[in-house]
Amino acid sequence: MSEATTDKGRRDFIVVATNTMMAVGAAAVVYPLIDQMNPAADTLALASIEVNIAGITEGQAITVKWRGKPVFIRHRTADEIQTAAAANMDDLRDPQVDGDRVQKPELLVIEGICTHLGCVPLGQKIGEVKGDYNGWFCPCHGSHYDTSGRIRKGPAPTNLGVPPYEFISDSVIKIG
Amino acid sequence: MQMQNFKNPVVNWIDHRLPVFSFMHHELNEYPTPKNLSYLWNLGSLAGFALVMMIATGIILAMHYTPHVDHAFASVERIMRDVNHGWLIRYIHMNGASFFFIVVYIHIFRGLYYGSYKAPRELLWILGVMILLLMMATAFMGYVLPWGQMSFWGATVITNLFSAIPFIGESIVVWLWGGFSVDNPTLSRFFALHYLMPFMIVGVVLLHIIALHRFGSNNPLGIDVSGKQDTIPFHPYYTSKDLFGLVVFLTIFASAVFFYPNFLGHPDNYIPANPLQTPAHIVPEWYFLPFYAILRAIPDKLGGVLFMFGAIAVLFVLPWLDKSPVRSGRFRPIFKVFFWLLFADCILLGYLGAKPAEGIYVVLSRLATAWYFFHFLLVLPVLSLIERTRPLPQSISAPIIGGMAMAGAAAKREKPDA
Numbered sequence: 374m375s376e377a378t379t380d381k382g383r384r385d386f387i388v389v390a391t392n393t394m395m396a397v398g399a400a401a402v403v404y405p406l407i408d409q410m411n412p413a414a415d416t417l418a419l420a421s422i423e424v425n426i427a428g429i430t431e432g433q434a435i436t437v438k439w440r441g442k443p444v445f446i447r448h449r450t451a452d453e454i455q456t457a458a459a460a461n462m463d464d465l466r467d468p469q470v471d472g473d474r475v476q477k478p479e480l481l482v483i484e485g486i487c488t489h490l491g492c493v494p495l496g497q498k499i500g501e502v503k504g505d506y507n508g509w510f511c512p513c514h515g516s517h518y519d520t521s522g523r524i525r526k527g528p529a530p531t532n533l534g535v536p537p538y539e540f541i542s543d544s545v546i547k548i549g
Numbered sequence: 550m551q552m553q554n555f556k557n558p559v560v561n562w563i564d565h566r567l568p569v570f571s572f573m574h575h576e577l578n579e580y581p582t583p584k585n586l587s588y589l590w591n592l593g594s595l596a597g598f599a600l601v602m603m604i605a606t607g608i609i610l611a612m613h614y615t616p617h618v619d620h621a622f623a624s625v626e627r628i629m630r631d632v633n634h635g636w637l638i639r640y641i642h643m644n645g646a647s648f649f650f651i652v653v654y655i656h657i658f659r660g661l662y663y664g665s666y667k668a669p670r671e672l673l674w675i676l677g678v679m680i681l682l683l684m685m686a687t688a689f690m691g692y693v694l695p696w697g698q699m700s701f702w703g704a705t706v707i708t709n710l711f712s713a714i715p716f717i718g719e720s721i722v723v724w725l726w727g728g729f730s731v732d733n734p735t736l737s738r739f740f741a742l743h744y745l746m747p748f749m750i751v752g753v754v755l756l757h758i759i760a761l762h763r764f765g766s767n768n769p770l771g772i773d774v775s776g777k778q779d780t781i782p783f784h785p786y787y788t789s790k791d792l793f794g795l796v797v798f799l800t801i802f803a804s805a806v807f808f809y810p811n812f813l814g815h816p817d818n819y820i821p822a823n824p825l826q827t828p829a830h831i832v833p834e835w836y837f838l839p840f841y842a843i844l845r846a847i848p849d850k851l852g853g854v855l856f857m858f859g860a861i862a863v864l865f866v867l868p869w870l871d872k873s874p875v876r877s878g879r880f881r882p883i884f885k886v887f888f889w890l891l892f893a894d895c896i897l898l899g900y901l902g903a904k905p906a907e908g909i910y911v912v913l914s915r916l917a918t919a920w921y922f923f924h925f926l927l928v929l930p931v932l933s934l935i936e937r938t939r940p941l942p943q944s945i946s947a948p949i950i951g952g953m954a955m956a957g958a959a960a961k962r963e964k965p966d967a
């Protein structure tokens with residue numbers, strides 16, 4: 374074929390079209406190979422848990438396991454509720470009023486996973502350090518949380534998460 | 550490559566069709582090597598030895614190990630107590646990782662001091678940094694396998710580093726875990742990758758050696774080989790020197806394996822993993838401590854992660870930060886001082902990484918981190934502009950025979966007279 378009869382534009386079109394289809398095909402093959410690492414169906418089908426809270430006396434806290442992680446449930450004292458509610462929003466790294474983090478002020482339900490790099494903060498058991506704000510203290514890199522589980526000091530960027538939960542009765546909550 | 554004529558006819562027959570013997574002769578036997586290499590040049594072959602040792606012991610461990618959260622810890626204890634010589638093989642693998650890092654770190658500081666990263670060895674250096682990264686990933690995942698407390702919490706903290714990435718961070722972490730926390734899917738994929746990565750290291754090591762043999766080794770003077778009189782054949786001179794170094798290494802290594810096998814480890818890792826309880830004081834393995842100190846020095850999550858990876862990233866671009874045409878620190882009086890300051894800084898960072906993140910330790914970590922980056926990003930570029938270097942010898946042979954080197958004189962010197 375001589376140069377003159379070659380239609381450059383049509384040739385380019387074929388090349389571009391072929392390459393595009395190849396890229397689409399490659400992406401279609403790569404996607405399942407990558408996505409297989411995401412949580413499998415059985416991992417996603419996580420049952421929720423029910424927790425009896427009647428036995429938690431004022432000032433006491435328990436830890437339950439939900440989705441493989443600890444959830445802190447603390448029956449707060451009047452004093453703790455008071456300081457949590459009184460916090461000045463300007464002092465908070467991740468401003469949130471205490472009222473938005475609880476359904477009943479005396480019962481705080483939060484994920485016990487430090488939002489820095491995922492350690493379990495101390496402060497649940499009697500005698501453990503609770504940090505400068507009398508809530509929780511993460512020993513890994515020194516994050517301090519207040520009595521509402523909000524980050525006050527240290528490297529963690531956000532407040533301890535609040536898992537979805539509902540009151541089934543006055544003494545039982547369902548998490549998840 | 551020149552074809553070799555071997556005495557053995559079978560070898561010759563094969564070599565004619567598949568020139569592996571010529572290749573080996575060329576690269577490992579006659580391979581011309583600068584004659585002034587010090588013992589610091591032993592560390593490369595030692596690292597190669599350590600890699601082979603890790604693969605051999607690792608494959609044996611894999612024959613007895615069970616990658617499941619309910620069985621992993623017990624299977625490692627079974628290796629320690631019931632499997633014939635299992636304790637020995639596991640202790641070699643466990644301490645082998647530490648010694649591999651010791652060797653590689655010395656190897657890297659050797660390169661830093663003698664300017665081995667400078668032209669024309671930039672790619673050789675970059676391949677080396679890639680090996681370091683792969684080693685870190687491999688060792689990190691290996692440490693998760695015994696599923697002790699440190700395994701679990703180390704895995705949690707390190708995978709969570711990726712959650713610092715804006716927007717997609719959380720999804721990446723869930724993807725890495727295959728769930729909502731470090732759990733069985735995480736353990737089994739880490740095992741698969743821990744098996745794979747050492748072989749990827751082997752691949753990069755081969756490229757590293759191809760790049761090395763293109764221009765040959767650097768040397769303590771940092772000047773180019775000027776001719777045959779500056780080199781000696783690799784075999785028997787450096788094969789025997791490397792073997793001697795290996796014996797010394799193995800003596801020290803065996804003392805650790807037999808007498809202090811848990812010295813570098815952490816007792817908490819003999820407690821089975823408990824997802825509800827973080828140990829009061831979590832520390833990574835010693836070889837990660839300097840990087841861990843940098844991570845904690847920055848009071849911001851994303852910032853800490855960026856600086857930590859940045860500490861390695863600066864090594865990748867080092868050949869373009871230090872532009873001084875003189876390679877060896879021997880002829881760079883100011884550089885030499887800063888080199889030792891950097892060395893001390895890295896040791897200090899390692900020390901701080903093992904300390905709790907509070908009080909004076911935080912302040913010191915910040916200063917040491919600042920110094921690390923100051924060294925690479927400011928000191929080196931500025932020094933390459935203003936430093937007055939000492940005069941370089943004319944050739945590798947010259948300093949030995951008194952500066953008046955001539956090719957003939959140097960060659961003569963190779964046979965000791967009398």
Ligand code: HEM
Nearest residue numbers: 603604607608610611614643646688691692694695744747
């Ligand atoms: C670059 C080379 C390698 C490095 C740096 C490395 C590092 C490590 C480390 C640090 C551990 C934890 C040891 C402990 O504390 O118990 C480990 C465990 C393990 N490694 Fe490797 N490894 C390497 C190669 C391999 C290879 C090639 C295999 C082959 C499958 C392997 C299989 C295992 C197994 C089964 C364990 C769990 C048993 C145990 O914890 O002792 N490793 N590795």
Ligand code: FES
Nearest residue numbers: 487489490511514
């Ligand atoms: S994980 Fe809690 S401070 Fe780092």
